[in-house]
Amino acid sequence: MIKRMLTGGILAGFAAGLLAALLHFAFVQDLILLGEQYEYGDLVHFGGAGEAPATGHDHMAATGDHAAAPDAAAAEAAAEEPSDFNRNALTVIFTCLTYASYGILLVAGFALAEHFGRRVGSREGLIWGIAGFVAFQLAPAMGLAPELPGTVAADLSVRQVWWLGTVLATGTGIALFAYGGNVVTAILGAALLAAPHVIGAPRLDEYYGAAPPELGAAFSANVLGVGLVTWAVLGWLAGRLWAEPEAG
Amino acid sequence: MTTLNQTAAKSSAGLLSIAFVAFVGATVLFLAGHAQSATLHDAAHDMRHATGFPCH
Known part of the structure; x- marks a missing residue:
C-alpha cells in the first residue's frame, strides 16, 4: 500500500513537474531574469532608486548599496551564477x-479519504488538485505575494512559519468544507480559512522594490496561473493513477 | 454503508502508512522548497521564486 501511494504520487508529480517547468520557461523565467537586472542595477527603474536595507537579499547584503556600484555588483553576481544550462536544468x-x-x-490525502470510505478518481483528483493549489499557493500568496528576485521582505523564518501555518489551516479548512457536511464544520472551516489572514502575514513597514511594480505584478500573476494549471493536471493524474494503478 | 466501510477497510491503507507517506512528502517539500543550506538554496532558487515559497 505504501508502495502504491508513493509510486502514484511520484509519477504524477514528476509528470506535472515537467509541465510546470515547460510553463515556467514560457511564462516566468524571463521575468525572473529581468527582475535580476533591476536587482543588480543593470537596469534602473526611475522610481526605484532607493537604498535597500542590509536585511535584504543576499546579493544586496553582500554589496551594500547596489545602485551605486552596478558594475561591481553585476560582475560579482555573474561570477557566482552557474551557466544558463546548469541553472535551468x-x-x-x-x-x-x-x-x-x-x-x-495529495495521494496521502486520497488514502485518508478512502480510509473513511470516500472514493477518489480522476474527477475528485482534479478538485483535490485545485484545492491543493489554493492551500499551497493561492492562500499563502494573498499574504506573501510571490517574490520577484530582489524583493526585500520580512525575516525569512517568520515568513516560513506563516507560510506553513497558512497551508495547514487552508488545507484543513477546505477539507472540513468538503467532507464535514454540517454547519459546525463549515463554520470551523471558514474560521480556519480566515485565521492566517486575520493574524496577518509578516510584512515590512516600507517598500524597497528596485523593479517596476508592473514587472512584479506580471510575475505574481504568471506564477499563480502556472501553479493553477499544474496543480489541476497533478490532481487529475494522481486521481487517475490512484483509482486505476494499472492504467498509468 | 457497512458493506462500503468493510470494503474500504480491506483495501485502504492504515493510518500509520498514510502518516508515513505524508511525512515522506513533507520531507521532500522541505528539502526542495524551504531548507536554507546555500547549495540547496542556489540550486532551487528559480523554482522557489516561481512557486511563491519564501526564498531569501
Missing part, C-alpha cells in the same frame, strides 16, 4: 521534486 529538477512532494501529499 536545476530548475527543472527541483520543480519536478517539488511537484513530486505535492503528488505524494
Whole structure:
C-alpha cells in the first residue's frame, strides 16, 4: 500500500513537474531574469532608486548599496551564477521534486479519504488538485505575494512559519468544507480559512522594490496561473493513477 | 454503508502508512522548497521564486 501511494504520487508529480517547468520557461523565467537586472542595477527603474536595507537579499547584503556600484555588483553576481544550462536544468529538477512532494501529499490525502470510505478518481483528483493549489499557493500568496528576485521582505523564518501555518489551516479548512457536511464544520472551516489572514502575514513597514511594480505584478500573476494549471493536471493524474494503478 | 466501510477497510491503507507517506512528502517539500543550506538554496532558487515559497 505504501508502495502504491508513493509510486502514484511520484509519477504524477514528476509528470506535472515537467509541465510546470515547460510553463515556467514560457511564462516566468524571463521575468525572473529581468527582475535580476533591476536587482543588480543593470537596469534602473526611475522610481526605484532607493537604498535597500542590509536585511535584504543576499546579493544586496553582500554589496551594500547596489545602485551605486552596478558594475561591481553585476560582475560579482555573474561570477557566482552557474551557466544558463546548469541553472535551468536545476530548475527543472527541483520543480519536478517539488511537484513530486505535492503528488505524494495529495495521494496521502486520497488514502485518508478512502480510509473513511470516500472514493477518489480522476474527477475528485482534479478538485483535490485545485484545492491543493489554493492551500499551497493561492492562500499563502494573498499574504506573501510571490517574490520577484530582489524583493526585500520580512525575516525569512517568520515568513516560513506563516507560510506553513497558512497551508495547514487552508488545507484543513477546505477539507472540513468538503467532507464535514454540517454547519459546525463549515463554520470551523471558514474560521480556519480566515485565521492566517486575520493574524496577518509578516510584512515590512516600507517598500524597497528596485523593479517596476508592473514587472512584479506580471510575475505574481504568471506564477499563480502556472501553479493553477499544474496543480489541476497533478490532481487529475494522481486521481487517475490512484483509482486505476494499472492504467498509468 | 457497512458493506462500503468493510470494503474500504480491506483495501485502504492504515493510518500509520498514510502518516508515513505524508511525512515522506513533507520531507521532500522541505528539502526542495524551504531548507536554507546555500547549495540547496542556489540550486532551487528559480523554482522557489516561481512557486511563491519564501526564498531569501
